[in-house]
Amino acid sequence: xxxxxxxxxxxxxxxxxxxxxDVAAFxxxxxxxxxxxxxxxxxxxxxxxxxxxxxxxxARRILEALSDPSEEPIPEATxxxxxxxxxxxxxxxxx
Amino acid sequence: xxxxxxxxxxxxxxxxxxxxxxxxGCQVVCEPAFWAGFDxxxxxxxxxxxxxxxxxxxxxxxxxxxKHYTWLCINPKEAEDTKLANEVLDLIPxxxxxxxxxxxxxxxxxxxxxxxxxxxxxxxxxxxRHDQLILVHTPHLEDKLKGTKLxxxxxxxxxxxxxxxxxxxxxxxxxxxxxxxxxxxxGMTLYPESKATPNRAIDMLELYGSxxxxxxxxxxxxxxxxxxxxxxxLEMKRRGYDDNFIDxxxxxxxxxxxxxxxxxxx
Numbered sequence: 001x002x003x004x005x006x007x008x009x010x011x012x013x014x015x016x017x018x019x020x021x022d023v024a025a026f027x028x029x030x031x032x033x034x035x036x037x038x039x040x041x042x043x044x045x046x047x048x049x050x051x052x053x054x055x056x057x058x059a060r061r062i063l064e065a066l067s068d069p070s071e072e073p074i075p076e077a078t079x080x081x082x083x084x085x086x087x088x089x090x091x092x093x094x095x
Numbered sequence: 096x097x098x099x100x101x102x103x104x105x106x107x108x109x110x111x112x113x114x115x116x117x118x119x120g121c122q123v124v125c126e127p128a129f130w131a132g133f134d135x136x137x138x139x140x141x142x143x144x145x146x147x148x149x150x151x152x153x154x155x156x157x158x159x160x161x162k163h164y165t166w167l168c169i170n171p172k173e174a175e176d177t178k179l180a181n182e183v184l185d186l187i188p189x190x191x192x193x194x195x196x197x198x199x200x201x202x203x204x205x206x207x208x209x210x211x212x213x214x215x216x217x218x219x220x221x222x223x224r225h226d227q228l229i230l231v232h233t234p235h236l237e238d239k240l241k242g243t244k245l246x247x248x249x250x251x252x253x254x255x256x257x258x259x260x261x262x263x264x265x266x267x268x269x270x271x272x273x274x275x276x277x278x279x280x281x282g283m284t285l286y287p288e289s290k291a292t293p294n295r296a297i298d299m300l301e302l303y304g305s306x307x308x309x310x311x312x313x314x315x316x317x318x319x320x321x322x323x324x325x326x327x328x329l330e331m332k333r334r335g336y337d338d339n340f341i342d343x344x345x346x347x348x349x350x351x352x353x354x355x356x357x358x359x360x361x
Contacts, residue, residue, distance in 0.1 A: 006335050012294070059295065063269040067240035068207075077175045077206035080130075082236035084289075 023048070043085035096120040096338075098324050098345035099361060101353070102201075102230075102264060102282060102311035104129045105152055105163070106144075112314070112321045117159040119325040122346070123361050124156055125353065127166040127201035127230050132316050134173055138182035141169065145186065149193040164359060166200035166230050167191065174205070174214035184217055191225055197356040198222065200230025201264060204242040207234060215249055223253060228356050229261040230282075233270060236289060243270040247277055260355055264311070265290055271303050280352050284313040285323035293327035297334060300344065309349040 023044075030041050047062045068086045097120050105113070105126050116124065126148050135141060148165040156163035167190055169183040190196060202218040204211045222229045231250075234242035246263065250256060263274045264282030267290065274281045283299060284290040291299070296310050312323035320326070324345055331341050346361070353359035 006333065008334070011333065057268075059298070060268040063267055064240065066237055067269065068237050070241060071244070073207050073209045073212050073245060075209060077208040077211060080172050080205060082206075082234070082238050084236045086237040 039087035040083060040085045043087075096325065096328055096345075097122050097342070098328060099309075099349040099353075100124045100312060100321070100324055101309050101349040102127060102284065102313045103321060104313070104315035105156065106147060107316035108314060108321060110155070110158070113156060113159045113161060116321055117161055119322055121161060121325075123162040123164065123359075125164045125166070125197065125349075126152060127232075128168045128170060129201065129315060130170040130172040134176075135179075138179060138186060141183045142186055145190045149190055149195060153195055162360070164195045164197045164353070165193075166198050166228075167196060168199050168202045168218055169214065170201065171203050171205040171211045171215065171232060171234075174211045175208060177210050177213060180210075180214045181217070184214075184221060187221060188225065191227065194358060197353055197359060198228030198230060199225075200228075200262075201232035202229065203232035203246055204234050205232075205238070207238055207242045207245055212245065212249065215246065216252075219249065219253055219256070223256060228353070229256075231261065231263045233263060233265045235265075239265070239267065240269055243273055247273060247279075250279070251277070259307070262309070262352060265313070266299075267291055268295070268299060268302070271299050271308075275303055275307060278307075280307040280309070283308065283310045285310060285327055286313065286319055288318050293323070293330040296327055297331055297336075305340070305344060305348075307348075307352075308344070309352065310344065 030036060035041060043066055047065045050058045050061050066085045100116060100121050103124050103126060105124060128148065145167060153163040167187050169180050174180045199218050199222040202215055204215060219229065231246055233239050233246060250261060258278035262280035262282050265284045266274055266281045271281050283296045285293055285296055300308065310324055310327055312319060312321050314321040328341050328345050350361045
């Protein structure tokens with residue numbers, strides 16, 4: 001399958017580093033502006049707890065943690081967008 | 096490098112995008128019916144849209160030597176209005192006769208509502224009656240996991256439906272195994288702000304295998320990149336994959352699925 005085995009840390013470390021810093025700066029920013037109670041910010045901080053895990057499947061578990069856990073269809077679609085994190089009463093701007 | 100763009104909403108893109116795709120090696124572009132970014136006010140609006148994607152858009156693509164195929168449906172974002180949705184469903188059989196129509200899509204769910212589910216069922220019935228391939232859209236972000244499960248259940252209610260003739264699109268790490276384990280094809284959508292990045296898509300190939308899976312840009316009127324597939328192919332090359340493997344993922348796999356339509360000639 002592969003011609004060669006590149007060093008994936010060489011390839012991806014700086015990209016991962018700047019994304020991590022972006023998350024940290026985002027959390028600083030929303031705290032500075034008094035928005036830490038937003039359900040999306042709370043969900044993001046909870047999801048971050050997956051990162052230090054040594055168990056593979058971090059991306060899958062983060063996606064699951066941010067998902068609607070219910071199983072039945074909702075009675076009616078009252079909006080068309082989504083928020084990126086699940087909450088029973090959403091107040092943010094959907095995308 | 097050659098590739099197929101199996102999911103793109105070219106009505107929202109410029110001729111410059113067609114040119115860039117052709118220069119990057121695109122051979123074929125496939126366009127599922129989509130939400131226009133606002134709700135259409137009548138079935139007549141869909142009639143015109145279906146004419147656009149079956150008559151006009153293939154001519155636009157042909158100017159760059161690109162083949163253009165399409166899929167037909169009313170998108171789940173407009174399925175809450177069941178009266179409108181049923182009127183649009185009645186329009187579809189006439190267009191299934193067009194030579195570039197590959198099947199019914201992109202159907203599915205958006206907010207996972209009861210009405211969306213009813214209209215999804217009707218689309219599946221329509222596909223079965225007319226022996227059409229199915230392309231399924233799965234919901235966005237927090238709605239994806241639940242919606243994917245509901246869609247799989249809805250498809251499973253049709254015991255005569257061959258899962259090998261159904262592709263469930265926009266999978267991510269938490270939904271890809273659900274789709275593939277049931278025998279469906281899976282589509283990975285490469286978006287800058289949601290769905291999958293190139294590196295995560297390649298990770299999913301490593302995690303879940305390279306059979307019954309394709310990748311697409313789903314480029315539309317929103318933040319999206321019509322060159323996402325060739326950029327991901329380049330990333331695969333950087334990661335050490337050989338040309339034959341990359342060709343299978345970006346050309347062979349989508350061709351294999353869509354040839355089942357009996358109309359698709361790459």
